[in-house]
Amino acid sequence: MGRTLAEKVWEQHVVRRAEGEPDLLYIDLHLVHEVTSPQAFDGLRMAGRKVRRPDLTIATEDHNVPTLVGPITDPVSKTQVETLRKNCAEFGVRLHPMGDAGQGVVHIIGPQFGLTQPGMTIVCGDSHTSTHGAFGGIAFGIGTSEVEHVLATQTLPAYRPKTMAIEVSGELPDGVTAKDLILAIIAKIGTGGGQGYIVEYRGEAIRKLSMEGRMTVCNMSIEAGARAGMIAPDETTFAYLKGRPHAPSGDAWDAAVEYWKSLATDEDAVFDTVVEIDASTLTPFVTWGTNPGQGAPLGTAVPDPEATDDPAAARRALEYMGLTPGTPLREVAVDTVFVGSCTNGRLEDLRAAAEVLRGRRVVTRTLIVPGSMLVKLQAEQEGLHEVFKAAGAEWREAGCSMCLGMNPDTLAPGERSASTSNRNFEGRQGKGGRTHLVSPAVAAATAVTGKLTAPADLA
Amino acid sequence: MDAFTTHTGRAVPLRRSNVDTDQIIPAVWLKQVSRTGFDKGLFSAWREDPGFVLNQPAHQGASILVSGPDFGTGSSREHAVWALQQYGFRVVIAARFGDIFRNNSTKMGLLPVVLPAETVEALQTAVEADPALEVTVDLGERQVRWGGEAAGFEIDDYTRWRLMEGLDDIGLTLRNADDIAVYENGRQPWLPTTV
Numbered sequence: 001m002g003r004t005l006a007e008k009v010w011e012q013h014v015v016r017r018a019e020g021e022p023d024l025l026y027i028d029l030h031l032v033h034e035v036t037s038p039q040a041f042d043g044l045r046m047a048g049r050k051v052r053r054p055d056l057t058i059a060t061e062d063h064n065v066p067t068l069v070g071p072i073t074d075p076v077s078k079t080q081v082e083t084l085r086k087n088c089a090e091f092g093v094r095l096h097p098m099g100d101a102g103q104g105v106v107h108i109i110g111p112q113f114g115l116t117q118p119g120m121t122i123v124c125g126d127s128h129t130s131t132h133g134a135f136g137g138i139a140f141g142i143g144t145s146e147v148e149h150v151l152a153t154q155t156l157p158a159y160r161p162k163t164m165a166i167e168v169s170g171e172l173p174d175g176v177t178a179k180d181l182i183l184a185i186i187a188k189i190g191t192g193g194g195q196g197y198i199v200e201y202r203g204e205a206i207r208k209l210s211m212e213g214r215m216t217v218c219n220m221s222i223e224a225g226a227r228a229g230m231i232a233p234d235e236t237t238f239a240y241l242k243g244r245p246h247a248p249s250g251d252a253w254d255a256a257v258e259y260w261k262s263l264a265t266d267e268d269a270v271f272d273t274v275v276e277i278d279a280s281t282l283t284p285f286v287t288w289g290t291n292p293g294q295g296a297p298l299g300t301a302v303p304d305p306e307a308t309d310d311p312a313a314a315r316r317a318l319e320y321m322g323l324t325p326g327t328p329l330r331e332v333a334v335d336t337v338f339v340g341s342c343t344n345g346r347l348e349d350l351r352a353a354a355e356v357l358r359g360r361r362v363v364t365r366t367l368i369v370p371g372s373m374l375v376k377l378q379a380e381q382e383g384l385h386e387v388f389k390a391a392g393a394e395w396r397e398a399g400c401s402m403c404l405g406m407n408p409d410t411l412a413p414g415e416r417s418a419s420t421s422n423r424n425f426e427g428r429q430g431k432g433g434r435t436h437l438v439s440p441a442v443a444a445a446t447a448v449t450g451k452l453t454a455p456a457d458l459a
Numbered sequence: 460m461d462a463f464t465t466h467t468g469r470a471v472p473l474r475r476s477n478v479d480t481d482q483i484i485p486a487v488w489l490k491q492v493s494r495t496g497f498d499k500g501l502f503s504a505w506r507e508d509p510g511f512v513l514n515q516p517a518h519q520g521a522s523i524l525v526s527g528p529d530f531g532t533g534s535s536r537e538h539a540v541w542a543l544q545q546y547g548f549r550v551v552i553a554a555r556f557g558d559i560f561r562n563n564s565t566k567m568g569l570l571p572v573v574l575p576a577e578t579v580e581a582l583q584t585a586v587e588a589d590p591a592l593e594v595t596v597d598l599g600e601r602q603v604r605w606g607g608e609a610a611g612f613e614i615d616d617y618t619r620w621r622l623m624e625g626l627d628d629i630g631l632t633l634r635n636a637d638d639i640a641v642y643e644n645g646r647q648p649w650l651p652t653t654v
Contacts, residue, residue, distance in 0.1 A: 015642040016635050021617050024635060026642050028650055036536065038492035047629070052639075058653040064490065076490040083492045094653050115651050127535040127559055143537035143563035145628070153632045155639055159615070161558075191477055192529045192555050225532065227558045248649035256649040291477045291532070313476045404486045404534075423533060425481040427504050 002266025004163045005232050006198040009138045009263065013121045015155055022157040028120040028137075030150050031106045032059035032093065034084040035406070036125030040148035041087040053154045054092040058115065059084060062105045063406045065098050067369050067396035072098075077407070091151075104372020104398045107131040107342035111215065112374055114244025118233035118260040123150055128342045128422065130221040133230035134214035135237055136263055138198065140227040161227065162272040164197040165265075168205040170280035175456050177352070178213030179344060179420065179439035181205065181277075182220045183285040183295045189275060190309070191293040194226025197273065200265065201231050205279035211240040212348040219343045220422050223292035232264040284454040286329055287424045287437040289317035294424075298442065298454055302327045320426055321434050322414070329452050332436070336417040337366040337447040338429070339440050340396075341403040344420035345371025347378050349440040354384040356444035356455045357391040366393035366447040367409060369401040393447065405430045418446040460568035462625030466549045467595040468522035470605075471512055472583035478526055479533035480560060484542040486534075497538055498545035517590035525583050526553040528576060531560025540567045550596045552603065554579050565618050566628060572596060572603060578610045598623055 003011075016024040030053075037059070044050065051057060061084060064077040072078040081098070088095040096102040102109060107128055110116040118136035123129060125147040132139035146156055166185060172178075186193075199221050201214075209217065214231050221229030238257055241247045248256045287295040288302050294317055296303060304325045305314035318325065323332065339345075339353045350370060368388045370376035376398055379385055385395045402409040403421035411417055411433025420443050424435040436452060445453040488500035505511045512518060524543065530553040531539060540563045543551065548569065554576040556564075564571045574582070585606055586592055594605040598619060603610045621628070632639075 016638045024632060024638070026639070026646075028646075029653075035489050039494045039537075042492075042494075049629070055652040055654045074490070080490050080492055115653065117651060120650070125535055125537075127533065129535075141535035141559050143535055143540070143559060143566065145537060145563065145566035149629050149632065152629050153636075153639060154643075155632055157628060157632060191532055195529075195555060195558055222533070222559075225529070225557065246651040246653075248651075252649040256647075259647065291479065293477075310476055312474075316475070404481075406486050406489065423479075423481065425479045425533060427485055428481050431485070431487075431504060 002269035004265045004269045004271060005136060005200050005230055005263055006138060006163050009119050009121070010160050012119065022159045024155050025121060025158050027123050027150050027154055027156060028056060029110065029115055029122045030057045031110055031122065031124035031129065032057060033062050033106045033126065034080045035063045036144050037087065037147055038080065038083045039144050040151055041091065043148040044151055049152045051091045051093060051151045056154060057093045059088050059093050059095040060103055060106050060109055061098050063400045063404065065399040066407050067399050067401050067409055069397060101373050104374065105342045105345060105400055107219065108345060108371035108375065111135070112372055114241055114247035117241060117247065118237060119263050123156065127222040128219050130227065130229050131215050131219040131342055133218040133221070133228050134211060136230055136233035136260065138228050138230065141222065161196055161198045164194060164199045164226070164273040164275065165271040166199055166201050166275045166277065168201065168203040168277045168279050170205060170278050171208060172205050172279045172282060175441065175454060176282050176284060177439045177441060178209055178216040180282055180285040181279065182217045183287065183292070183437060184282050185277060186220065186224045186292050187295040188277065189224050191223065191291050192225045194221060194224040197226050199226045199229040201229060206231055207234065210348060211236060212346045215346065216343055220292065223422060233260045284439065284442050286442065286452055288321065288323060288329065289314060290320055290424055290426050292422065292424060292437060295437065296329065298329050298452060300329060302329065332452045333450055334364060334416045334418045334436065334446055334452065336411060336415060337362070337364050337443050338402040338417055338419040338421065339443050340367065340369030340371060340401050341421040342371065343422045344440050345369060345375065347375050349420065350375065350379045350384050352440040353444040354387040356441055356448070357393065358387050360391055360448050362392045362447040363450040364447050367396060367402060368393050369396045370398050372398045402429050404428060418443050418452060460566070460625050463549070463568050463570050463598055463622045465595065465597045465599065466522065467593055468549065469520060469591060470523040470525050470582065470586045470594045471518045471521040472586045473512055473524060473526040474583060476527035477529045477532055480531055480536050480539040481533055483531065483539040484536060489536055489538055494541055495545065497542035501542040501546045520547070522547050523550045523552065523594050523596065524548050525579060525586060526551060528554040530556050532557035535559045537563045540564050540569050544569050552579060552582065565622060568622060568625065570596060570598060570622065572612050574603065574610050574612055
């Protein structure tokens, strides 16, 4: 019997397999940021251990960093960032600090440097590590104990998850994006639908996505409960990687591509579960509740809780969100629009927002936060920042920003956002804040009208 | 970590689904660089409501949390586990858990117990009827017992052994340092380094 992409990559990384034990898995790349690492470095120090492979480890500052130019004013955030700097210096780990041209959100900089490649195992103390699976590797989030484990051993003990195929047939209609697709998938399978699985996204609609769109899809795998999502590498992947600073070159490139091509799931491989979605039926998708599975097409209305799978949760969510069943989603007024995050903070996302905002004015507070300093530079080289500023939006420095509000970018209690980030949990963007997850195009159109809006609705 | 064999204590019913880790410990608490002091952050937004179940006098001192399905979804923050432990919980019972949360729990000695949804509800109902009800979670027998009832749960042998012995994962892995070195010598030559 043939093997799936996930099975091939997993097998390639098994250091040790013993009856009755989890596999010991080698980790090719360990991404580190300031929030989930301090206690792990402390653990190393207490045990007298060193970082086994600093050359397979890279760190950045992202969660706490302010997106307005200037130093960190919150003393607790400042201490956390300074702790990362101290730890990286002591243990010999490459760090991209605030102000550095390579700084950015951890899941944006890996691909940008060409460090994220097909067939690799990649971990980070962050659940959105699933992003990197877009290149055809196994990438998943870990907790701080496991961060310490990887720092010390470059391995992790783990049981191989089951395999799920999400087959996306057809083509996404015009105006429907990777974000709409993944929100629709999560609404279909639920926040627990992927628990215990590595998801492989397959089918015509996936093949036609850019690498940036594929990263958006894989990024939110965790929102469906799956630790990892992946997409088989193809010419789109190779074209994205070629020439990047850490991508192979010369003969090594040819050897790598030959190997990468062998990773695709075999014709006769069998998945534990298969889910099918027809992309051609999709429309712009938004969330109405307080978990990413509580979403609906923008053209519909706030649902009746009794008609949902979990009425008690839906009632609670609508109360928190201040929404009434039956209200058309297009009538929901928002105060703030956020474009950014590891889900939608890449150049293509900023282009999509700029296309809508060109020649228009925003009526909401609108934050445009590039995912990395390189994305910022590239956007400015294309003049996107001028489009945003002319529209009345704020053009910021790179960071996680309002995705989780660990820096000063937060919602006030009761304030409502349309956000291109990944989580609409209670208080996620600030205590009492209300979040609607949307695509960059819908975010921009919403900023223009002040209500949840698709670009096609604009005159 | 502390070894876990058998624990007997009182339980708190949390009748909510999708209790994500942002609720368990909001992001503002994650700025700390130590492993301690997270008990105050546990469910800090929900605890502002005097009616919230953790605020009820009858449930003070409880050490077993009995939640709705999909407990611990979302963020990988291990701080969620630390907050639960530092507040006094030794066990969380639910029908489904977020994968990363469950993994983090077993690294720290907080026992995640999966029971069928109807069993979880029966236990919640029993605790609501009698908040002083003693609940025993027996990892050796893989069983939860309360008021004459008993429910078995599954956990793989390896994780169970590690929890019962209170073993440090890193120490276990380093016993196989030779295997790691051998593997490293055979890695594909084009794989990137960060230097």
